Amino acid sequence: MRVIVRTVSELCVTVGSLIVLFVVYVLFWTGVRADTVMRDQIDELHRQWSRTAAGGHAAGGPSAAAAGPRTVPYVSGRPFAIMYIPRLGFTWNKPxxxxxxxxTLKKGLGHYAGTARLGQTGNFAVAGHRRTYGDPFKDFPRLRPGDAVVLTDGSTWFTYRIDKGPYKTVPADVEVIDPVPRKSGYTRPGRYLTLTTCDPEWGHSHRLIVWAHLDSTQPVEAGKPRALRR
Amino acid sequence: MYGWIWRHLPGNAWVKALVSTLLVLAVVYVLFQYVFPWAEPLLPFNDVTVDNQ
Known part of the structure; x- marks a missing residue:
């Protein structure tokens, strides 16, 4: 009898510790890991861009400029841009x-393969974690029409302006990342951006969406776009 | 279970305490490095896309 009671209580203690450890892992450790990994991704991008810039100057030919970094295909699982959303915090930037x-989503935001390239006609759609892995889109519901979403690919700054959202939908609603998303209110083809994350914060029953259109672009040599200046 | 482990550890109480601390740390390491990363995607926090790729 004593052996049974002891074994059961030991099992309970073990399971309890496991649960506590798992909560610590999900709430805290994934964030620590993701912050490091995202910083590494951004560092890698900066290194890559400075190399490209140096190479471009060395080559100096018009062919190098014409080829440009924009024609380089995106490689699955590799970073290609940095996103800034001033509404989510002045220092908020994610690869x-x-x-x-x-x-891929553990390392940063993910660009839906098969949607438009950054700044091109069509819909540049990006997904990100609401919670865990650094909580990149934790404050997603605070986004409002008119907010800026700024991206850079190392050669150009792209400033998108949010037109609609946050819009709540179901996970199977793949229409929201169409080239002209129907419920967004857009009627003509254009250069759009869609952000998606999960809703509720810790659940998976719904998705939150915002839509934006490309407002302006400028070369990186011209400095940061106005939306990012303090 | 824990009593059995404690009895089978070598040395006096201090050595036993040291070895069991190391054992606990090893278990936590394995959990954080291998078990939890495997278990976490089974929970819903990862579903942020609309097409569930």
Whole structure:
């Protein structure tokens, strides 16, 4: 009898510790890991861009400029841009990686493969975690029409302006990342951006969406766009 | 279970305490490095896309 009671209580203690450890892992450790990984991704992008810039100056030919970094295809799981959303915090910046696989989204925001390239006609759609892995889109519901979403690919600054959102929908609603998303209110083809994350914060029953249109672009040599100046 | 482990650890009480601390740390490491990363995607926090790729 004593052995049974002891074994059961030991099991309870073990399971309890496991649960506590798992909560610590999800709430705290994924964030610590993700912050490091995202910083690494951004550092890698900056290194890559300074290399490209140096190479471009060395080559100096018009062919190098014509080829440009924009024609380089996005590689799945690799970063290609940095996103800034002043509404989510002045220091808020996250790398954007190609693809929306689970492993990719642990390292930053994910660009839906098959949607338009950054700044091109069509819909540049990006997904991000609401919670865990650094909580990139924790404050997603605070986004409002008129807010700026700024991206850079190393050669150009793209400033998008939010037109509609946050719009709540169901996970199967793939129409929201169409080239001209129907419920967004857009009627003609254009250069759009869609952000998606989960809703409620810790659940998966719905998705939150915002839509934006490309407002302006400027080369990086011209300095930061107005939306990012303090 | 824990009593059994404690009895089978070598040395006096201090050595036993040290070895069991190391054992606990090893278990936590394995959990954080291998078990939890495997278990976490089974929970709903990862579903942020609309097409569930």
């Amino acid at each position: 954007v990686l190609q693809g929306t696989e689970t492993g």
